[in-house]
Amino acid sequence: MPVRPLLPHIQRLVRGLALVPVWLAQVFWVTKSFERNPILGSSTLNRLGLHVTRVVLAHGVTRLRWLLMAPLMPAALKRQYFKDGYLVIPDFLPRDEFARLEQEVRGYRGEVRECIQGDTQTHRTLLDPHALDDLPACARLVANRAYRHPLQWTASRFGLPMLFIEEVRNGFAQGGGEDPQKNLHADTFHPTMKAWLFIDDVPASRGPFSYVAGSNRLTWKRLCWQYQQSVRGRDLPDRYARRGSPRLTETDREGLGLPPATRLDVPRNTLVIANTFGFHARSAVTGPSTRLAVYADSRTNPFNPWPGVDLPLFNRLKYAGMRYLRRRQDRRAAARGTVASWHLTNPRGNEDHKAAGG
């Protein structure tokens, strides 16, 4: 029997077998994609309960970390966060201090990366320790316990989340279609934290963050819904859902007994913190608009009960790792003749769009 025609099949098989340990390790990691990991995406394993076991275990471990870190957070804020899944803290900084922060954030010209989703551009600049050396008001914010502690507790990690200057630019990408972040969705299968200290006022016209209050809670109905999603897994109609970020239809929302989303129209100097296991979205807007914020993001291994330590060295390594990863994605994309999903962009664009009335 000739071997040559079989070679591509053999090569594929060997490559697949080599990846099995990686796929297995990802079962106990943040990996969420049904599409990219055949173990997580196996409808047979998910029928047997693989996905829902991960969901329950991850929530249990996060609860334990919240308990271990309980002294960081006032009881009233904890209750609110458990009940609704988000916190809104207005007038967060004293007025003078906020004015200094605003001046720095608007004036900073660090490396800006852009992600385009539909017609929305998201611009982010890393607020790493190196950047903070030039930004005293941002450095004071990061050192401020009233900011640090709620972020650490909601993220259930002592290590600080990644910090960025973020500008969401609605309607600025040409011909991109619909922004997938404007559909209600959960980011992943376990509690994660995102936070914005808004530099801009965010009325309805600027596409505020919106959240389905109480959708952070792992109820029996939600667990059944997660089960159904996992069984369909790789066959779900939405590409983001196939990658582990499930979308919520109106019918699903009613079935889950959840209220309509609350649109968080907030004034500048408001801190919003959300558990993005709960359903959330960017509100729809017509026409171009922007919103500027100091943004924090934390997604760590939900199966690790150890809440970590807050060491400056680890913090520096985290940012160095992020920079390395982004540069590697740049090189790989360039080799394919394209750009990475988070690609470098011209910071002058900020001024151009403001002149255009953002």
Ligand SMILES: [Fe+2]
């Ligand atoms: Fe999200």
